[in-house]
Amino acid sequence: xxxxxxxxxxxxxxxxxxxxxxxxxxxxxxxxxxxxxxxxxxxxxxxxxxxxxxxxxxxxxxxxxxxxxxxxxxxxxxxxxxxx
Amino acid sequence: xxxxxxxxxxxxxxxxxxxxxxxxxxxxxxxxxxxxxxxxxxxxxxxxxxxxxxxxxxxxxxxxxxxxxxxxxxxxxxxxxxxxxxxxxxxxxxxxxxxxxxxxxxxxxxxxxxxxxxxxxxxxxxxxxxxxxxxxxxxxxxxxxxxxxxxxxxxxxxxxxxxxxxxxxxxxxxxxxxxxxxxxxxxxxxxxxxxxxxxxxxxxxxxxxxxxxxxxxxxxxxxxxxxxxxxxxxxxxxxxxxxxxxxxxxxxxxxxxxxxxxxxxxxxxxxxxxxxxxxxxxxxxxxxxxxxxxxxxxxxxxxxxxxxxxxxxxxxxxxxxxxxxxxxxxxxxxxxxxxxxxxxxxxxxxxxxxxxxxxxxxxxxxxxxxxxxxxxxxxxxxxxxxxxxxxxxxxxxxxxxxxxxxxxxxxxxxxxxxxxxxxxxxxxxxxxxxxxxxxxxxxxxxxxxxxxx
Numbered sequence: 001x002x003x004x005x006x007x008x009x010x011x012x013x014x015x016x017x018x019x020x021x022x023x024x025x026x027x028x029x030x031x032x033x034x035x036x037x038x039x040x041x042x043x044x045x046x047x048x049x050x051x052x053x054x055x056x057x058x059x060x061x062x063x064x065x066x067x068x069x070x071x072x073x074x075x076x077x078x079x080x081x082x083x084x
Numbered sequence: 085x086x087x088x089x090x091x092x093x094x095x096x097x098x099x100x101x102x103x104x105x106x107x108x109x110x111x112x113x114x115x116x117x118x119x120x121x122x123x124x125x126x127x128x129x130x131x132x133x134x135x136x137x138x139x140x141x142x143x144x145x146x147x148x149x150x151x152x153x154x155x156x157x158x159x160x161x162x163x164x165x166x167x168x169x170x171x172x173x174x175x176x177x178x179x180x181x182x183x184x185x186x187x188x189x190x191x192x193x194x195x196x197x198x199x200x201x202x203x204x205x206x207x208x209x210x211x212x213x214x215x216x217x218x219x220x221x222x223x224x225x226x227x228x229x230x231x232x233x234x235x236x237x238x239x240x241x242x243x244x245x246x247x248x249x250x251x252x253x254x255x256x257x258x259x260x261x262x263x264x265x266x267x268x269x270x271x272x273x274x275x276x277x278x279x280x281x282x283x284x285x286x287x288x289x290x291x292x293x294x295x296x297x298x299x300x301x302x303x304x305x306x307x308x309x310x311x312x313x314x315x316x317x318x319x320x321x322x323x324x325x326x327x328x329x330x331x332x333x334x335x336x337x338x339x340x341x342x343x344x345x346x347x348x349x350x351x352x353x354x355x356x357x358x359x360x361x362x363x364x365x366x367x368x369x370x371x372x373x374x375x376x377x378x379x380x381x382x383x384x385x386x387x388x389x390x391x392x393x394x395x396x397x398x399x400x401x402x403x404x405x406x407x408x409x410x411x412x413x414x415x416x417x418x419x420x421x422x423x424x425x426x427x428x429x430x431x432x433x434x435x436x437x438x439x440x441x442x443x444x445x446x447x448x449x450x451x452x453x454x455x456x457x458x459x460x461x462x463x464x465x466x467x468x469x470x471x472x473x474x475x476x477x478x479x480x481x482x483x484x485x486x487x488x489x490x491x492x493x494x495x496x497x498x499x500x501x502x503x504x505x506x507x508x509x510x511x512x513x514x515x516x517x518x519x520x521x522x523x524x525x526x527x528x529x530x531x532x533x534x535x536x537x
């Protein structure tokens with residue numbers, strides 16, 4: 001169980017960190033919000049099968065995020081008027 | 085019809101930004117006569133400077149491509165380029181597998197069978213195939229089509245074409261709240277009616293039609309029911325069996341998918357036949373010839389799957405942000421009217437009329453925010469939107485309406501900024517307006533006889 005906990009926490013941290021690298025303001029805000037909400041929503045999950053499924057999804061999303069951060073950097077545009 | 089404020093992406097050549105160019109300038113050496121005409125019609129497009137990009141609140145026009153969707157598409161843009169209709173080699177098979185998977189994803193979002201999904205280039209094409217296709221196929225027996233006055237231009241225009249071919253078309257009026265009158269619809273259906281086409285969610289005022297009731301009515305009268313669900317699919321639950329829908333149009337770029345792709349649902353049981361407008365190799369069950377663009381349909385499929393996974397979450401967000409924007413504006417500016425029914429609506433589409441404020445001036449004042457005016461404007465004539473006219477909005481209110489679009493990627497910050505700017509500028513513009521002064525003095529503007537000009 002301890003290893004699962006560590007794995008989940010590590011994924012959470014990595015997803016948040018990677019999400020902050022997105023160059024688009026809207027995508028960046030969405031990534032942070034969505035990752036937080038998804039982890040909070042499932043934090044009481046006890047079914048090991050479901051947990052494994054969610055972990056799989058998180059890993060997949062982390063890969064997507066890494067690739068899309070790169071793509072975003074290649075074609076990055078300017079900042080929005082409300083960004084500092 | 086809606087003229088969106090349109091920003092060309094700041095190019096590298098225009099680093100300083102703020103430069104005003106019109107298309108006429110770009111093509112000046114080519115054709116002077118055409119340019120003179122173009123110049124008249126062209127709205128000056130001001131490029132935002134590098135780090136002052138406007139906020140995007142126009143998701144009814146188009147949505148940004150979700151990075152997760154792009155990620156699904158990329159392999160088919162760069163590696164798997166086979167023609168999905170190639171039968172003789174692996175390049176074709178891998179593309180075909182991806183296409184069929186996408187078909188399943190689209191079908192499952194609307195509760196259909198994958199064999200009932202036809203890929204098209206967008207909702208406009210889907211609507212064309214559905215309306216012209218059904219009407220023409222059943223022409224020998226039935227020659228009447230029913231639609232509403234608030235439909236999208238492509239539906240209305242397809243109906244106009246049918247009228248030219250000798251069909252009888254009824255353009256139903258809608259009630260003041262934008263919703264179709266079921267009793268009137270029932271009375272309008274005749275034995276020779278072949279098709280009823282009514283959109284699920286209106287693109288200008290966000291009103292939701294009672295699709296399930298319309299479906300049940302049409303089924304009982306043995307009339308085919310088509311609905312343009314471009315603004316509804318993926319945002320509100322749609323099920324073609326529960327709602328008894330026979331044909332349904334989907335657009336990719338309204339659901340965070342790629343532009344240039346859409347789908348048409350065509351019921352198999354009871355079977356709906358259509359006469360294909362486009363001739364060719366007979367792809368997509370002969371209804372839409374032409375090679376299916378694998379990367380685009382993969383993107384559409386991914387967008388549909390995401391939409392069904394995220395619908396609850398997105399809905400909660402959109403509801404909250406819409407309420408936040410509406411409450412902020414309503415509590416700080418008086419005489420703001422919400423167009424369309426306040427209950428039966430998709431909250432992500434908020435159409436507000438700021439009375440005694442000239443809509444175009446307000447739009448110019450809040451150019452930090454990409455929104456649409458409810459009014460269609462060409463430089464020659466300032467005509468209010470036909471949708472607002474159909475719901476009986478006063479001419480002056482129709483001119484002062486703005487559509488705010490809230491979607492998956494809209495933030496609280498953006499909504500707050502938008503509300504503040506609207507409050508600030510609506511108040512400022514009113515203070516400058518003699519009409520507003522008269523209203524403050526208690527003069528009813530409707531009683532004034534304006535001199536002819």
